[in-house]
Amino acid sequence: MQSAVTDQVVKKLARRLGTSAQAIRMVTDPKTQNYRVYVQRQGRKKRLIEAPKVILKRIQRSLLDTTFSHEHPSTWSHGFCLGRSIFSHAVLHTRKDVVVTMDIKDFFPSVDSLKIHPVLRSFSPDESELQLMMQLVTRNGRLPQGAPTSPHLANLVFSPIDEAIARSVGTRWVYSRYADDLAFSGHDPVDMLIDTVSEIVLRNGFCIATKKTRVMRQHHRQKVTGLVVNRGLNLSREKRKNWRATLHRINTQGMEAAEPHCPFKLNGFAAFCKGLAKFKEAHA
Known part of the structure; x- marks a missing residue:
């Protein structure tokens, strides 16, 4: 059962974020159109972008800076993490016998309120404030792809799954993740790896886009997040x-x-x- 968000809770959060209670009330009013929704095309890929408008984006950015950023994602996560990058992700898989890449289907939209709730609980024991933060960072009960808070919250939600995956593969495979891209490198039986990881991901409410899974051996080109990793990091x-x-x-x-x-x-x-x-x- 959701707690009612009182004026006192709104004012308290507004003070912490350096904004007005009126602004928070406006962007959490379901009648207000706070997002610009459009389809972004990248080659053959299509992504639904839900970009917050100016006031909501400013509030979300403040939430990220003052609150959410204090909690760090797992050590296996390299996307949208301070001090890590697409390069630090890919370099872990250079000069390996086998590289396996897997893609999480609909990563941000799969992070719904049920998954976000335990993460927000770590930032506020007050259920009323938690519900207010939930309204500020979700759209239609899910993380919007385009909000500044979404990548970090998705990483925090996925952190226990990162740990479960890393524990399951042990020392047989090197594992890292860049947003929705999972990468593994090693030389063990591949089928067992793919089945194990797919089961862990599915058990936690996500799904692997099986058509995008790639198994690349050393005598063929091995790519991780667009970088060739056979003999170090290189462009294709x-x-x-x-x-x-x-x-x-x-x-x-x-x-x-x-x-x-x-x-x-x-x-x-x-x-x-x-x-x-x-x-x-x-x-x-």
């Missing part, structure tokens, strides 16, 4: 080729002429390449 041959062609167009035709032919966003990819080079230099 296709990406290197596209990047060289783009740089050539920029040098010969200028930025405006090159951009329409570029298969990726220039600034984002340049930052990614710079980050990769910096990571490799620091871990040489």
